[in-house]
Amino acid sequence: MKLNCNKNELYKLVSLAERSTSKNPTLITLSSILLRTNKNRLFVISTNLEVGFEGSLSASIEQEGEVLSPAKTLLSVLYAIHEEDINMYNIGGNLKIISKTSSINLKCLPVDEFPTIPKIKKENHFLISSDSLIEALKNTILATATNYTKPELASVYMFSQGKLPLTLIATDSFRLAEYKTDASYLSLSILLPQKTCQEIIKIFEDFNDDIEVVFNKNQVLFHGRNISFLSRLTEGKFPEYQTIIPKSFDTQVFTDKNQILNAVRAAGIFSSKLSEVVIAVDGDKSILSVKSSNAETGEYESNYPAKISGASVEANFNYHYLLEALQAISKQKVFLGFNGPQKAVLIRGADDTRYLHLVMPMRGN
Amino acid sequence: MTNEELWQTALNELELAVSKANFITWFQNTSVADHQDGVIVLNVPNAFAKEWLEYKYHKFILKALRNLSPDVRNVEYVISSEITPLLQKRKRERSIMPQEGQLEFKELLVDRETNLNPRYTFDSFIVGSFNELAHAASVAVSKNLGQAYNPLFLYGGVGLGKTHLLQAVGNEIKKSSLRFKVLYTTSERFTSDLVNFMQSNEAAVFKEKYRSYDLLIIDDIQFIAGKVKTQEELFHIFNYLYESGKQIIFSSDKPPHAINDLEERLKSRFEGGMVADIGQPEYESRLAILKSKSQGKDNYLNLEILEYIASNVQKNVRELEGALNAVIVKSKLSGKTLSIPEIKEILDKNTQPKRIVTANHIIKCVAEFYDVNERTLFEKTRKKEIVKPRQIAMYLLREDYSGSYPYIGQRFGGRDHTTAIHAFDKISKALKRDSQLVEEMRRIRELYNYNSST
Numbered sequence: 001m002k003l004n005c006n007k008n009e010l011y012k013l014v015s016l017a018e019r020s021t022s023k024n025p026t027l028i029t030l031s032s033i034l035l036r037t038n039k040n041r042l043f044v045i046s047t048n049l050e051v052g053f054e055g056s057l058s059a060s061i062e063q064e065g066e067v068l069s070p071a072k073t074l075l076s077v078l079y080a081i082h083e084e085d086i087n088m089y090n091i092g093g094n095l096k097i098i099s100k101t102s103s104i105n106l107k108c109l110p111v112d113e114f115p116t117i118p119k120i121k122k123e124n125h126f127l128i129s130s131d132s133l134i135e136a137l138k139n140t141i142l143a144t145a146t147n148y149t150k151p152e153l154a155s156v157y158m159f160s161q162g163k164l165p166l167t168l169i170a171t172d173s174f175r176l177a178e179y180k181t182d183a184s185y186l187s188l189s190i191l192l193p194q195k196t197c198q199e200i201i202k203i204f205e206d207f208n209d210d211i212e213v214v215f216n217k218n219q220v221l222f223h224g225r226n227i228s229f230l231s232r233l234t235e236g237k238f239p240e241y242q243t244i245i246p247k248s249f250d251t252q253v254f255t256d257k258n259q260i261l262n263a264v265r266a267a268g269i270f271s272s273k274l275s276e277v278v279i280a281v282d283g284d285k286s287i288l289s290v291k292s293s294n295a296e297t298g299e300y301e302s303n304y305p306a307k308i309s310g311a312s313v314e315a316n317f318n319y320h321y322l323l324e325a326l327q328a329i330s331k332q333k334v335f336l337g338f339n340g341p342q343k344a345v346l347i348r349g350a351d352d353t354r355y356l357h358l359v360m361p362m363r364g365n
Numbered sequence: 366m367t368n369e370e371l372w373q374t375a376l377n378e379l380e381l382a383v384s385k386a387n388f389i390t391w392f393q394n395t396s397v398a399d400h401q402d403g404v405i406v407l408n409v410p411n412a413f414a415k416e417w418l419e420y421k422y423h424k425f426i427l428k429a430l431r432n433l434s435p436d437v438r439n440v441e442y443v444i445s446s447e448i449t450p451l452l453q454k455r456k457r458e459r460s461i462m463p464q465e466g467q468l469e470f471k472e473l474l475v476d477r478e479t480n481l482n483p484r485y486t487f488d489s490f491i492v493g494s495f496n497e498l499a500h501a502a503s504v505a506v507s508k509n510l511g512q513a514y515n516p517l518f519l520y521g522g523v524g525l526g527k528t529h530l531l532q533a534v535g536n537e538i539k540k541s542s543l544r545f546k547v548l549y550t551t552s553e554r555f556t557s558d559l560v561n562f563m564q565s566n567e568a569a570v571f572k573e574k575y576r577s578y579d580l581l582i583i584d585d586i587q588f589i590a591g592k593v594k595t596q597e598e599l600f601h602i603f604n605y606l607y608e609s610g611k612q613i614i615f616s617s618d619k620p621p622h623a624i625n626d627l628e629e630r631l632k633s634r635f636e637g638g639m640v641a642d643i644g645q646p647e648y649e650s651r652l653a654i655l656k657s658k659s660q661g662k663d664n665y666l667n668l669e670i671l672e673y674i675a676s677n678v679q680k681n682v683r684e685l686e687g688a689l690n691a692v693i694v695k696s697k698l699s700g701k702t703l704s705i706p707e708i709k710e711i712l713d714k715n716t717q718p719k720r721i722v723t724a725n726h727i728i729k730c731v732a733e734f735y736d737v738n739e740r741t742l743f744e745k746t747r748k749k750e751i752v753k754p755r756q757i758a759m760y761l762l763r764e765d766y767s768g769s770y771p772y773i774g775q776r777f778g779g780r781d782h783t784t785a786i787h788a789f790d791k792i793s794k795a796l797k798r799d800s801q802l803v804e805e806m807r808r809i810r811e812l813y814n815y816n817s818s819t
Contacts, residue, residue, distance in 0.1 A: 025386075026385075026386045026390050027386045027387060027389075028386065049390070049411055049413045050411070052413070116413075116416050116417065117413075117416075118413060118415065118416045153473075171473065173473045174467050174468070174469055176470065218411075218444045219412050232412065239472070239473045239475070239477065240472070240477050241472070243472050244470050244472045244473070273698070274467075274698070276466075316466075318467055342468065358470075360470060362466045363466040363467075363690055
């Protein structure tokens with residue numbers, strides 16, 4: 001292998017590929033990155049057997065070939081090089097990286113130990129814009145469960161049926177987030193592991209292009225211009241969630257997002273050990289209150305007028321949940337729908353039907 | 366040699382042929398899925414392993430297997446869902462753990478096929494005299510589907526365990542055999558299902574669907590009152606299932622004949638099997654329920670507290686649980702066992718707000734109930750038929766009007782406050798053992814709640 005390429009582009013791909021390596025593998029090749037040339041492109045490949053990453057950049061290639069380089073070392077070395085223009089070639093079992101001012105000799109591993117990344121037959125596939133996908137993932141991933149006892153809840157559910165919008169849903173059983181994208185697909189029902197979602201967000205965040213999604217029973221492939229990301233899917237069935245989303249509300253509140261966001265954030269300072277804050281809606285006086293008290297640190301209370309219809313209600317919430325839900329709202333005005341102190345509150349942007357968030361209250365006393 | 370033994374022996378051989386790291390990475394979590402006509406199908410944990418075994422180790426594997434069993438011609442690999450992927454270690458960056466007291470979406474526990482919540486079982490159901498009959502009938506039905514009582518009709522007030530019993534039957538059946546098709550639904554969902562199917566012109570599919578169940582459970586059937594089309598469909602489905610010996614169970618808040626706007630032919634069918642009611646739990650049952658619910662979380666509880674809750678929260682089981690939970694949460698927060706006055710405060714906040722009554726009103730109602738002259742209550746007589754109403758009136762003034770003891774004493778002909786205390790204690794104790802008195806108390810309270818609301 002002998003080639004010349006842009007270091008910054010290579011560094012970017014290697015840093016993404018490094019995230020998909022295994023951190024303490026039984027098989028040493030799983031913490032390595034495969035560099036392979038093909039025509040005039042250099043491929044950067046890694047896997048931890050859960051996911052597989054493959055990115056490519058253009059390079060002027062003098063001699064085709066491949067090397068398997070330890071991921072951490074390669075990443076650090078590339079970071080340390082200042083020049084953009086680098087030459088690389090392999091000599092014996094080693095990789096030489098030469099820039100104007102530096103020369104590096106990196107010990108590599110035998111290439112034939114590196115696993116092949118499985119291929120998926122292109123039977124089920126659709127296109128979605130990276131913006132839409134990332135936005136949807138970001139807004140739902142926060143509601144996924146953080147433990148793995150129920151893998152289907154530690155995943156984002158991607159669902160589409162006929163002409164209905166492709167929808168992403170996640171819930172940890174205490175809150176639920178639902179985002180409707182502008183894509184659609186005849187019939188789709190897959191569970192993306194939370195970790196996979198995080199990686200997709202990282203990889204395609206500023207991608208600004210369409211992404212092709214190919215899937216089968218066990219795996220899914222996200223394929224962009226020069227990057228492919230393959231992941232296993234979570235086995236199992238996502239619970240029937242539609243019944244959870246309330247259709248009507250006893251109390252409806254329209255208010256300014258930043259106002260309630262700031263109030264909740266401030267109330268968080270004085271929340272109890274249980275992270276509890278109180279939302280009180282006074283339907284008669286049209287006053288929305290956010291309160292908290294902590295025996296050790298003090299009390300907080302904020303009252304301000306809001307557009308309220310329906311009955312008065314007072315419910316307790318974990319303020320982390322409220323905060324995350326409110327932060328995810330992109331509109332200036334938010335809607336809150338209550339059905340008494342024991343039922344979930346629905347939070348969404350006023351006149352926004354794309355995104356909604358449900359938060360279950362805490363048991364009051 | 367069984368398939369397992371065959372593969373295990375082959376693995377031992379392969380272990381020697383490849384490096385340890387390779388062996389652990391690729392061969393761990395594999396098993397034999399099938400062995401037919403000389404083709405062995407291996408379960409592998411993921412697509413990477415499938416690819417790698419096929420590409421790299423296929424010859425080794427085939428050779429190892431052939432040495433042991435010469436008839437093996439080929440090996441195939443499938444990705445199996447039964448082998449769980451190795452658990453990943455999670456970064457602790459986003460770890461808002463659910464807190465105590467955080468409520469969950471109950472709907473998520475529900476089985477998608479049957480709508481049953483696995484939490485509801487007979488084991489977790491507490492039997493007392495108030496629900497004995499309903500429980501016995503449900504158990505009988507679950508043991509003898511379609512034969513014992515068909516249909517079974519359970520009725521009773523809110524929060525008394527109807528849904529629990531209905532679902533317990535379903536779960537029991539599901540447990541006994543996966544073959545049975547079970548559906549738990551509410552009459553509202555039944556109606557909206559019908560509407561959906563009718564809108565898409567698939568009424569026949571609707572019929573087909575509901576006729577396929579071995580056990581159909583419809584909760585809160587009283588809500589089909591006035592819905593003519595739903596009643597008609599239900600009538601036909603009922604007949605079909607009944608005639609094919611399939612079990613049907615209904616629940617309602619009132620007995621069939623008391624449901625208004627329900628077709629006569631349905632009423633008579635509902636009554637055709639077994640109608641069982643669930644009443645209000647008496648003190649002993651309430652205490653038993655509290656004891657069972659507090660198991661495992663009774664750090665801050667003692668018998669006195671449970672007795673207090675049991676004697677003060679009387680209406681239904683759900684409220685009872687709510688009160689218990691509130692007490693537990695509060696105790697944990699304050700890190701100590703609560704005193705009775707503190708518990709009273711919590712219960713007052715949690716239970717439904719009492720109607721505001723006046724002292725005069727209470728006294729009047731007591732007098733009216735026991736049919737004594739109001740004025741005689743204030744006299745200094747010790748006649749038994751006067752003493753009891755007087756003490757009850759004192760108790761109620763204390764409990765529902767929150768009068769002070771001196772005030773209560775004063776009120777009843779200038780008696781000492783210790784008299785009031787004595788009356789209160791006496792009635793409190795009596796309430797725990799005398800169910801007759803509890804019933805009387807309930808009816809007196811009904812009297813003034815009723816009167817004050819009109």
